Amino acid sequence: MSDEKRxxxxxxxxxxxxxxxxxxxxxxxxxxxxxxxxNVLPPWYGVLGVTAGAVTLAVGLFSSLLVTRAxxxxxxxxxxxYVVFVALFPLAAHAGHVERMPWPLTASSATVAAAxxxxxxxWGWATVLYGAAAGVSxxxxxxxxxxxxxxxxxxxxxTASVICVLGGYVLSAxxxxxxxxxxxxxxxxxxxxxxxxLAARTRTAALVHDEALATLALAASPLxxxxxxxxxxxxxxxxxxxxxVDDDAGTAAPLEAALGAEARAVGAExxxxxxxxxxxxxxxxxxxxxxxxxxLDNARxxxxxxxxxxxxxxxxxxxxxxIADDGPGFDPSHIAHDRLGVRQSIAGRxxxxxxxxxxxxxxxxxxxxxxxSYVPEDAVEVAALGDxxxxxxxxxxxxxxxxxxxVVCAIVMVVNAPSSWPRQxxxxxxxxxxxxxxxxxxxxxxxxxxxxxxVAAAVLGAVITMVAAPTTYGDLWPVVALAFxxxxxxxxxxxxxALVAAAxxxxxxxxxxxxxxxxxxxxxTLTTRPALIVVMATVMLLIVRRMQRRIxxxxxxxxxxxxxxxxxxxxxxxxRERTDDLARTVVPLxxxxxxxxxxxxxxxxxxxxLEGGVRDGLRAGxxxxxxxxxxxxxxxxxxxxxxLLDDSxxxxxxxxxxxxxxxxxxxxxxxxxxxxxxxxxxxxxxVASITVDGRPLLFSGAGQGSVTSFQGE
Amino acid sequence: MGAMAxxxxxxxxxxxxxxxxxxxxxxxxxxxTFARHADTVAALVSRARDADLVLLDLSLRDGSTPAENVAAxxxxxVHVLVLTSGEDPFLVRxxxxxxxxxxxxxxxxxTALLDAITTAASGEHVATTEWASAVDADPLLxxxxxxxxxxxxLGLYASGLGAREVAGQLFISExxxxxxxxxxxxxxxxxxxxxxxxxxxxxRGIEDGFVPGPRRV
Numbered sequence: 001m002s003d004e005k006r007x008x009x010x011x012x013x014x015x016x017x018x019x020x021x022x023x024x025x026x027x028x029x030x031x032x033x034x035x036x037x038x039n040v041l042p043p044w045y046g047v048l049g050v051t052a053g054a055v056t057l058a059v060g061l062f063s064s065l066l067v068t069r070a071x072x073x074x075x076x077x078x079x080x081x082y083v084v085f086v087a088l089f090p091l092a093a094h095a096g097h098v099e100r101m102p103w104p105l106t107a108s109s110a111t112v113a114a115a116x117x118x119x120x121x122x123w124g125w126a127t128v129l130y131g132a133a134a135g136v137s138x139x140x141x142x143x144x145x146x147x148x149x150x151x152x153x154x155x156x157x158x159t160a161s162v163i164c165v166l167g168g169y170v171l172s173a174x175x176x177x178x179x180x181x182x183x184x185x186x187x188x189x190x191x192x193x194x195x196x197x198l199a200a201r202t203r204t205a206a207l208v209h210d211e212a213l214a215t216l217a218l219a220a221s222p223l224x225x226x227x228x229x230x231x232x233x234x235x236x237x238x239x240x241x242x243x244x245v246d247d248d249a250g251t252a253a254p255l256e257a258a259l260g261a262e263a264r265a266v267g268a269e270x271x272x273x274x275x276x277x278x279x280x281x282x283x284x285x286x287x288x289x290x291x292x293x294x295x296l297d298n299a300r301x302x303x304x305x306x307x308x309x310x311x312x313x314x315x316x317x318x319x320x321x322x323i324a325d326d327g328p329g330f331d332p333s334h335i336a337h338d339r340l341g342v343r344q345s346i347a348g349r350x351x352x353x354x355x356x357x358x359x360x361x362x363x364x365x366x367x368x369x370x371x372x373s374y375v376p377e378d379a380v381e382v383a384a385l386g387d388x389x390x391x392x393x394x395x396x397x398x399x400x401x402x403x404x405x406x407v408v409c410a411i412v413m414v415v416n417a418p419s420s421w422p423r424q425x426x427x428x429x430x431x432x433x434x435x436x437x438x439x440x441x442x443x444x445x446x447x448x449x450x451x452x453x454x455v456a457a458a459v460l461g462a463v464i465t466m467v468a469a470p471t472t473y474g475d476l477w478p479v480v481a482l483a484f485x486x487x488x489x490x491x492x493x494x495x496x497x498a499l500v501a502a503a504x505x506x507x508x509x510x511x512x513x514x515x516x517x518x519x520x521x522x523x524x525t526l527t528t529r530p531a532l533i534v535v536m537a538t539v540m541l542l543i544v545r546r547m548q549r550r551i552x553x554x555x556x557x558x559x560x561x562x563x564x565x566x567x568x569x570x571x572x573x574x575x576r577e578r579t580d581d582l583a584r585t586v587v588p589l590x591x592x593x594x595x596x597x598x599x600x601x602x603x604x605x606x607x608x609x610l611e612g613g614v615r616d617g618l619r620a621g622x623x624x625x626x627x628x629x630x631x632x633x634x635x636x637x638x639x640x641x642x643x644l645l646d647d648s649x650x651x652x653x654x655x656x657x658x659x660x661x662x663x664x665x666x667x668x669x670x671x672x673x674x675x676x677x678x679x680x681x682x683x684x685x686x687v688a689s690i691t692v693d694g695r696p697l698l699f700s701g702a703g704q705g706s707v708t709s710f711q712g713e
Numbered sequence: 714m715g716a717m718a719x720x721x722x723x724x725x726x727x728x729x730x731x732x733x734x735x736x737x738x739x740x741x742x743x744x745x746t747f748a749r750h751a752d753t754v755a756a757l758v759s760r761a762r763d764a765d766l767v768l769l770d771l772s773l774r775d776g777s778t779p780a781e782n783v784a785a786x787x788x789x790x791v792h793v794l795v796l797t798s799g800e801d802p803f804l805v806r807x808x809x810x811x812x813x814x815x816x817x818x819x820x821x822x823x824t825a826l827l828d829a830i831t832t833a834a835s836g837e838h839v840a841t842t843e844w845a846s847a848v849d850a851d852p853l854l855x856x857x858x859x860x861x862x863x864x865x866x867l868g869l870y871a872s873g874l875g876a877r878e879v880a881g882q883l884f885i886s887e888x889x890x891x892x893x894x895x896x897x898x899x900x901x902x903x904x905x906x907x908x909x910x911x912x913x914x915x916x917r918g919i920e921d922g923f924v925p926g927p928r929r930v
Contacts, residue, residue, distance in 0.1 A: 218731065220820065223734040641820075645846045647871075
């Protein structure tokens, strides 16, 4: 399967295996049940049921070998067979002899899990409802609409619902993982591309700098080179430099500059964003520009003479462009369908780009506002939040259903045995109070106190029920009901506690059953559900937790990559600034050289001064500042060879650098032939030195900028 | 030097004009003749060796690195003097770690340029401020086996002094200063050998006789 959906695939494997496991459980329990029924069903119906289970089991067992399409198809076949199996029951019952509806018909959990894999959460819930509806209608028609039957069905629906919610949670976590991975990949590739662009840019810029420097050095040098050749060389340098600047303008011209140009072209006022707009994918950029152009054009045609404006807002990667006029306005609901302007050129354009939108606000006499918006994708966060929200919604739904079904159970029991009403009422209250204690837990993980209350309710409720009530499925409804609360405990992160409590509840039922000499099959049915739901919930939640950790890690990496990218982009912007600077200062002189006039000594010195200045841009670092820059330019103009070097690690305090520069200004002013000014590497005794005509001086402190000779005071 | 045979100087630079300027400079120089100009090192070494010294532009447009270029030229059997227009310290360091005679700025005064060419053509080390400051500021040098005195000489040289001035400052002979500079250059080129850890560097220093101790030269 393709790499992109690895997370979702892993989640599907988990859910389909859970489905297979549930089939096995149903088969085992049903085998334990065989003694109970007096049903005689035709053999073909039994074969159909076994086949349905076998298909589910096979798909689960071989899931890792199947490609995703086959996996989903297999799951769909299993679901379809269950649906057919349930639907054909009346036919089978008609042919055979049925005293009560067999319970596996409503044990839809396994099918719900398969449905989740085949078609997602909707299929899952549809299966839950189908199972529930079948249970109610068949029991009414074929018998078994008694206490045990109704309560069994209620718990079957609850179990299936829990499986549906948890399975859906696992699937959404898997999809979230894919989204996070995709976002990570995208951020990584953007970062990589930006780094590549920066590297290419840096290299080109270095070559162009080199070209300009070499030309100026030649022009300044007293070495004889033919003037026409020098002029050709200068033309080449100018050409390269302007091309570099133009390329920069082309590749990185921000959206706002383009929008500003559009606005000015039709005489609209332009209001730029406070924050720089992010770089956009080319098609998005084109769509925004095109829609804005169309909106401006509409304003010009329909609101002639009105005040028009275009404003850009940017924040956190999102961009909003508003084109407004104070013209006559119109009623947007009356735009004819064939009015191409608004419908196609504006709204359509924006709708075609992902996460783009356009809205038109206007009313007769109130001007018109067209707002174009684009929100960048941040799939990671959406996915992570979506997970939890779906779980919360599902849990709330199951919680409400849980309480309602327990109320139904209690009423059914009271109707069945009116004298037991105080017991039923008391236990119902315990169930509801415990559920409420859990629901009102302020954090995700319940406090120790709340956990103890819920666990105590589940365990003691089981003990009391076992002692007080006869050991039938219906009478023991509170045991299963309270076990569902343990699922809540597990969902909220206390896996260990929930598992241990479930084990204790199972033990209580087993001991009670053995003491009451209840058949093994019945003990099995009584204990399976409590144990099963807690174990399944724990396993699924642990899997989700692992996926979420991975999502968090990917998210973190995506953020880091994005930071790297913006750093690269920042570095590129700085580079562009330097190139622009260079073009501004160097191009006029290079153009003069390219005219090929004879070079005078004064010209040479001017070229030398400029060449030195450009060189300083590369090597003088924080020494490249006024007033030193001016003093050095003057010295170079006198023919002094000046070299400024910044070998510091840029950690010197600003005040000290300023003092050093001021100190160097004095020294440079007296130079005759050569000057080397240098900020020393970190860890030296002094921070700066300057050598004037072979006479070295050390900077001795920011105090009064006094000078010290190397030979000491 | 006048007694010696003529030294042939070639140049690799993608600006033909620079080659022209160098050619003009060499016509006035004694004992030096201009051999050839090539745009790339590959183009130069594709023919039989016809030079003793090559002036190599630090940033060539063909994407080659200083280290590769110097290595190719040394294999060809010539001394290498690097010419730079700017002084990007990283490039200068990369060149300094390679086996070059020295590094000279194109915008240096013609006399200084000619001196450097003459010195390099005879296989001697050409120490310049650009070279010394790039090396002196290289953090890698912290682990290099240099004596205090050598570091002192390098620091002074990097500050823009010539050998004579450094000698005057330290009350030693100019020859001794040049000895120090040669050794610094050799040690720094050691750093340029691939796969050097500090320990390995030190071991190599012992083998090559560069470790601090009795003066070798």
